[in-house]
Amino acid sequence: MPKGSEQADAVEQVADRAFEAAERIRGLVVETPLVRSEAFSADLEAEVWFKLENRQTTGSFKLRGATNRILTLTDEQRDRGCVAASSGNHGAAVACALQKLGASGIIFVPEQTSSAKVDAIRAYGGEVRFFGTDGLDTEQYARRYARERQMTYLSPYNDGQVIAGQGTCGVEIAAQLPALDALFIAVGGGGLLAGVGSVLKSKHPKLRVFACQPEASPVMARSAAAGYVVEMASEPTLSDGTAGGIEAGAITLPLNQSLVDEFVLVTEDEIASAMRLFMEREKDRVEGAAGVAVAALLARREAIRGCRIAVIICGGNISAEKLEWVRRGGQQGSL
Numbered sequence: 564m565p566k567g568s569e570q571a572d573a574v575e576q577v578a579d580r581a582f583e584a585a586e587r588i589r590g591l592v593v594e595t596p597l598v599r600s601e602a603f604s605a606d607l608e609a610e611v612w613f614k615l616e617n618r619q620t621t622g623s624f625k626l627r628g629a630t631n632r633i634l635t636l637t638d639e640q641r642d643r644g645c646v647a648a649s650s651g652n653h654g655a656a657v658a659c660a661l662q663k664l665g666a667s668g669i670i671f672v673p674e675q676t677s678s679a680k681v682d683a684i685r686a687y688g689g690e691v692r693f694f695g696t697d698g699l700d701t702e703q704y705a706r707r708y709a710r711e712r713q714m715t716y717l718s719p720y721n722d723g724q725v726i727a728g729q730g731t732c733g734v735e736i737a738a739q740l741p742a743l744d745a746l747f748i749a750v751g752g753g754g755l756l757a758g759v760g761s762v763l764k765s766k767h768p769k770l771r772v773f774a775c776q777p778e779a780s781p782v783m784a785r786s787a788a789a790g791y792v793v794e795m796a797s798e799p800t801l802s803d804g805t806a807g808g809i810e811a812g813a814i815t816l817p818l819n820q821s822l823v824d825e826f827v828l829v830t831e832d833e834i835a836s837a838m839r840l841f842m843e844r845e846k847d848r849v850e851g852a853a854g855v856a857v858a859a860l861l862a863r864r865e866a867i868r869g870c871r872i873a874v875i876i877c878g879g880n881i882s883a884e885k886l887e888w889v890r891r892g893g894q895q896g897s898l
Contacts, residue, residue: 566786570821576763577818580723581730584631586750588716588731591630593665595732596738597873605683614736617849617879621683623804623836624732624755624877625649625656625719628652630729633660641666644714648672649703650811651680652804657823668717671705675694675802677884679793697797698741698751698807720752721813724866735875737766744870745771747827747863749855750783750878751805753815760822769861775859778835780806784826786816792830801834801851801889804878824849827859835889841876842890850881 595615606746616624629633633645637683645668647657661668670689672681674696684691695701703720709716718725732755734744746763750756760772776784780797792813797806809816829837834851837858841849853876860867860874881889 567653573818574821575765577726577730577757578765580727581687581758581762581809582625584724584888585731586728587634588627588630588728591774594735595619597736602780602846603860607860608868611742611860612871612873613845614732614873614875615847616732617847617853617876619796621655621659621687622727622878622880623656623850624875625652626659627731628719628725628728628754629653629656629717630660630663630760631731632722632724632741633666635724636666636715640715641726644668645717646671646705646714646716647673647711647719648846649719651676651683652861652880655680655683655687656692657683657879658687659719662688665739667771668714669708669898671695671701671708673701675803683880691851699809702810708723712789713804718810720754720757720764720815721810721812723814726754726805726815726838728758728760729755732875733759733762737762740871740873742871743767743770743873744869745773745872747773747775747872747874748857749802749805749852749875750774750776750814751807751817751852752809753783753819755765755824755875755877757815758833761818764822771821773859773863774819774826775856776805776826776828777855778828778830781821782807782828783816784828787820787823787826790817795891801831801838801885802855804850804852805855827862828857829858829862831892832860835866835892837861838889847876848875848881848886850878851885853877853879
């Protein structure tokens with residue numbers, strides 16, 4: 564993990580690359596709204612702002628990183644094709660970006676990936692192939708597949724240009740909300756946190772960053788505490804977009820360690836309850852990973868009273884079956 568000035572330099576470098584990425588992808592992604600929630604602000608006695616990445620093209624923030632990475636490929640690399648591994652959102656983003664930029668690729672997804680996310684990938688012309696039961700084994704297979712065929716592997720998080728692309732969400736927040744005390748952000752592989760956190764910490768050094776994960780799959784939290792990527796099994800979770808393992812040596816780990824002030828772990832009941840509350844109050848659709856950030860916000864109400872807070876609503880892609888399960892309280896039948 565970087566220390567002292569090295570730590571600050573690493574964060575500053577990511578922030579600089581995010582601002583460069585913002586110029587590169589301009590016009591290819593949506594500048595999503597940052598809206599003040601009157602209901603959550605009154606309830607929490609704070610100023611709560613939601614960054615609505617669920618309204619991004621493809622329904623999640625992932626389009627930012629995928630677009631930036633593909634734009635940095637050489638003509639030869641594009642001609643050879645790309646390979647991605649994804650629980651869904653990154654795959655849809657890669658398929659959309661490839662389609663927009665006239666390139667081709669294959670997206671490998673875990674076998675349990677939601678039907679809504681698979682359909683979204685195919686809707687953008689992506690070729691879907693299934694492999695593995697955990698995000699990590701899918702990533703490892705996809706990397707090997709790409710290497711053996713001299714194709715470019717597009718990591719969902721373990722890539723500097725992907726991180727920079729995700730950081731453009733932070734570039735927008737910085738412009739939309741000049742003063743900020745705290746950030747709540749769901750974490751899987753840590754690319755969104757690394758990018759957005761670097762941008763916003765560079766602008767607001769005293770910003771408190773709350774990294775939010777489901778208790779069922781707290782891989783980044785455990786890895787940050789250990790100082791290395793921990794191998795551990797993940798339990799089923801509504802937050803399928805953040806679930807699964809992390810590649811050994813992932814560049815996101817030291818960045819996440821340096822940026823996070825507190826990891827907040829939430830239960831499945833808390834996630835479902837937060838999703839219902841958000842949908843009832845904000846009249847907007849969210850997926851489980853976004854529910855994790857909202858649940859963590861509610862769990863830390865005492866710590867953030869009187870603060871100005873940004874919560875990233877990272878996506879809105881959820882199957883009709885899972886959405887109905889959440890809406891009826893998660894009491895009838897299994898997830």
